[in-house]
Amino acid sequence: MQSTEANRFSLNYRNGLPQDLLQLCAKYPRESWDKHPNLGERVQFWLSRHDMFREMIVMLEDCCQKLSNNLIDAEEFSQWFIPRLSFLLNHLDLHHKVEEFHLFPIFAAAETKLIDGFSILETDHQSIHLFADNLKTELQALFELKNKPRDEVKRAGENSTMKFATLSKGLVSHLNDEEDLIVPIVLYHSEESLGLI
Ligand SMILES: [Fe+2]
Numbered sequence: 001m002q003s004t005e006a007n008r009f010s011l012n013y014r015n016g017l018p019q020d021l022l023q024l025c026a027k028y029p030r031e032s033w034d035k036h037p038n039l040g041e042r043v044q045f046w047l048s049r050h051d052m053f054r055e056m057i058v059m060l061e062d063c064c065q066k067l068s069n070n071l072i073d074a075e076e077f078s079q080w081f082i083p084r085l086s087f088l089l090n091h092l093d094l095h096h097k098v099e100e101f102h103l104f105p106i107f108a109a110a111e112t113k114l115i116d117g118f119s120i121l122e123t124d125h126q127s128i129h130l131f132a133d134n135l136k137t138e139l140q141a142l143f144e145l146k147n148k149p150r151d152e153v154k155r156a157g158e159n160s161t162m163k164f165a166t167l168s169k170g171l172v173s174h175l176n177d178e179e180d181l182i183v184p185i186v187l188y189h190s191e192e193s194l195g196l197i
Pocket residue numbers: 096099121125174178
């Protein structure tokens with residue numbers, strides 16, 4: 001995929017994957033996944049990781065909401081938010097490495113007409129890590145503002161929650177699109193024939 005094409009489908013601009021990458025998904029719609037006999041242990045484990053990321057996002061969003069509503073102060077926010085964000089980002093980093101080095105090449109080889117989808121997903125990973133770096137910069141600024149004027153701390157807190165919103169929105173879109181591309185491939189081919197077992 002040309003880089004300009006990839007940009008067109010970047011997390012910042014797209015709303016779902018392009019239709020030509022969703023033909024297999026149309027045959028295996030999301031509502032049918034649970035009951036399908038080819039939904040094996042590997043893909044179920046992978047989906048459970050995605051669910052864990054979604055749950056972490058909800059918890060972290062809730063903490064941002066509390067800061068925005070002045071239910072907690074910036075210090076309480078940092079103490080609760082930063083270790084949980086680190087947990088999320090560390091697990092995400094590992095998850096992305098497994099996808100890029102192990103899983104994506106298997107799926108792309110099995111369905112070569114969907115290969116552009118994997119370029120899109122890899123670009124998403126880069127965007128997500130960039131969003132995370134931007135958030136870490138804001139959190140560092142918030143941390144350094146301890147004991148500084150309230151207005152400055154409030155503004156830094158708002159910047160952090162805004163950067164987290166960008167990260168969480170991008171991550172949730174990525175998880176959904178990734179599942180729409182990958183689960184139908186597994187259901188069509190089976191984990192066994194893909195060599196996932
Ligand atoms: Fe991914």
